[in-house]
Amino acid sequence: MFSQELLNSFKEKITNASTIAIFGHESVDGDAIGSMLWLGKVCENLGETVEYFTTLPPSSSYDFLPSIDKIKTNFDYSDKRDLIIFVDFTVYSRIKKLTEGHESYFDSKDKLIIDHHLGDENPANSIVLKDVDAASCTELLYEICKETFPEHIDADIATYRYMGIMTDTGNFQYEQDTVRTMSNAIALIKIGAKKAWLIEYIFNNSKRSAIDLLKMTTPRITRTDNVCYARYTVQEIEDLWFDKDEADIMILNNIKPIRGVGVFAIIRLGTTGEVGISLRSGYLSDGKRINVQQIATQMNWGGHIYAAGARQPAQGDFETQVKKIVDDINTEIDKQL
Numbered sequence: 001m002f003s004q005e006l007l008n009s010f011k012e013k014i015t016n017a018s019t020i021a022i023f024g025h026e027s028v029d030g031d032a033i034g035s036m037l038w039l040g041k042v043c044e045n046l047g048e049t050v051e052y053f054t055t056l057p058p059s060s061s062y063d064f065l066p067s068i069d070k071i072k073t074n075f076d077y078s079d080k081r082d083l084i085i086f087v088d089f090t091v092y093s094r095i096k097k098l099t100e101g102h103e104s105y106f107d108s109k110d111k112l113i114i115d116h117h118l119g120d121e122n123p124a125n126s127i128v129l130k131d132v133d134a135a136s137c138t139e140l141l142y143e144i145c146k147e148t149f150p151e152h153i154d155a156d157i158a159t160y161r162y163m164g165i166m167t168d169t170g171n172f173q174y175e176q177d178t179v180r181t182m183s184n185a186i187a188l189i190k191i192g193a194k195k196a197w198l199i200e201y202i203f204n205n206s207k208r209s210a211i212d213l214l215k216m217t218t219p220r221i222t223r224t225d226n227v228c229y230a231r232y233t234v235q236e237i238e239d240l241w242f243d244k245d246e247a248d249i250m251i252l253n254n255i256k257p258i259r260g261v262g263v264f265a266i267i268r269l270g271t272t273g274e275v276g277i278s279l280r281s282g283y284l285s286d287g288k289r290i291n292v293q294q295i296a297t298q299m300n301w302g303g304h305i306y307a308a309g310a311r312q313p314a315q316g317d318f319e320t321q322v323k324k325i326v327d328d329i330n331t332e333i334d335k336q337l
């Protein structure tokens with residue numbers, strides 16, 4: 001846990017601010033959304049003005065959350081904000097669309113950063129609370145908040161925090177310290193976190209066009225050596241009213257239980273000339289697991305040991321690029337075997 005000094009400065013920064021902008025990383029997930037909305041609610045409870053930003057709108061799978069429409073993608077760089085908070089990421093490049101060309105604006109602002117990702121350099125003028133052993137940023141925020149704003153943990157906030165723990169651990173599959181994560185989850189349930197409601201909307205709420213999505217993507221499922229993968233273009237799935245988060249869950253739910261595969265990958269061609277790659281660690285026949293965080297780091301991004309992501313510019317024919325990516329993943333897997 002953090003030093004009392006660091007916790008005090010966290011509390012001081014938030015208490016003394018009056019206009020706060022909270023940022024979540026690109027392609028916000030349940031953990032980033034949960035972290036933004038709950039920390040924002042604490043600040044709102046303290047009477048502060050809070051705005052919420054990320055680079056792309058959240059997946060429509062989060063539309064059920066009451067405050068989701070508070071998250072905006074257009075930031076106006078005004079001087080009125082006296083505190084900027086990054087949750088679930090550390091470096092500017094994770095919100096590149098908002099920071100590029102505006103580095104001096106962000107450098108000059110007081111920043112609080114709460115994160116659980118490895119290996120990032122801290123930006124100027126920031127107080128950083130980082131614990132890479134935390135299974136989710138919301139879990140970390142819960143532990144920080146218990147020490148700093150215990151009177152502000154209510155059932156709504158507990159629900160946001162539980163959502164982050166639940167989604168980042170794949171509903172308690174990926175945590176590294178189970179006692180820590182389960183203890184935090186139980187504490188949140190006691191405060192009133194709506195577990196059944198979250199499960200209903202996050203895990204059991206797919207659209208009927210999922211049938212067409214599965215018909216399209218299932219024949220494409222391929223295994224090459226230690227990688228099982230599927231590909232799609234974002235245009236294809238948008239035609240079926242899906243976004244990438246929803247599509248990935250549908251596809252991964254079907255292939256991830258398969259034993260004897262090192263890595264599951266979804267490779268998608270975006271509409272803006274980028275190829276995105278989602279990686280999940282499987283179980284090899286001997287039970288060994290591959291560190292996909294390490295693979296993603298070699299491919300330009302990162303994440304966590306059992307779930308990570310990467311991206312690269314689209315180059316030429318998509319299917320040829322997919323095969324090359326799969327070869328690269330297999331090469332990285334071989335280094336770990």
Ligand SMILES: [Mn+2]
Nearest residue numbers: 031088137168
């Ligand atoms: Mn996270």
